[in-house]
Amino acid sequence: MPLTFALDPSMTPALHDDILDLWTDTSNAGGAVGFVPPVTREEIRPSLVRQLAVMAEGRARLLIGYDEEHKVAATAFLTFNTDRMAAHWLWLYTVMVHPRHQGKGYGRDLMAAAADAARGCEGIEAIRLTCRGGHGLERFYASCGYKEVGRVPGAVRMADGDDRDEIVMLLPLG
Template identity: 75%
Template sequence: MPLTFTLDPEVTRRLRDGILDLWADVTEAGGAVGFVPPVTREDIRPTLLRQFADMAEGRSRLLVGHDEEGEVAATAFLTRNTHPLMTHWIWLYTVMVHPRHQGKGYGRDLLAAAERSARTLDGVEAIRLTCRGGLGLERFYAACGYKEVGRVPGAIRVAPGDDRDDVIMLLPLT
C-alpha cells in the first residue's frame, strides 16, 4: 500500500514523536541521516527542533509520508537557499524511509513527492542534496534522476579512521 504524503503538515506532538522515532530507527539501522549509532531520541531532538524553527520562519518545509496505519514512515525537508545568488535551487535534507518499509519503493515515492513539491515553489529550478559515500546512496539517487555534481573526499567522519566522501547530487527541474 503506498504512503500518503503531506507537505507542511500541522506540527503536533504525535508528528514530532513520529519523526523522532523514525530518525532514531533509521540511524540505528545504519542510515546516513546526520547521526551514527548508538543514538537516542534525545540526541536527535535539538536538531529536529531547529528544523521546526526553520519551518516556522518560512525557510524550510516538511514533507512527511504516513503508512496505512497513520504512522510516520518517511520524511524530507525542503529548505530554501539563503544565499541571494542561489535562490533558484533548494536543499533536500534528512531524506528517510523507516527500515520496516525499505524495499517497497517508498524511497522513490518520497523523492517523487519532493520533486512535485519543489515544482510548486516559485523560482526553484533544481533540488540539491548531499549524501554519505560508501553506502551506495549515490546510485539510488542517480536512479531517481539526480546527477552527481561533486564529491569532497573524506569530508564526513563517522568514526575514527572511517572517513566518507560527501557526495553532492542535483536534480534539475527545468
C-alpha cells in the same frame, strides 16, 4: 500499498514524536541521516528542533509520507537558500524511510513527491542534496534522476579511521 504524502502538516506533539522516532530508528538501522548508531531520541531532538525552527521562519518545508496505518513512514525537509544568488534551487535534507518499509519502493516515492513539492515552490529550478559515501546512496539518487555534481573526499568522519566522501547531487526540475 503506496504512501500518502502531506506537505507542511501541522506540527503536533504527536507528529514531533513520530518524526523523532523515525529519525532514531533510521539512524540506529545505519541510515545516513546525520548520526552514527547507537543514538537516542534525546541526542537527535536538538537537530529536529533546529529543523522545526527553520520551518517556523519560512525557510523550509516538511514532506511527510504516511503508511497505510497513517503512521509516519518517511520524511524530507525542503530548505530554501537564504542567498539570493542561489534562490533558484533548494536543499533536500533528512531524507528518511523507516527501516520497516525498506524495499517497498517508498524511497523512490518520497523522492518523486519531494520533486513535485519543489516544482510547486515559486522560482525553484533544481534540488540539491548531499549524501554520505559508502552506502551506495549516490546510485539510488541517480536512479531517481539526480546527477553527481561534486564530491569532497573524506569529508564525513564516522569514526577514527573511517572517513567517507560527501557527495553532492543535483536534480534539475525543468
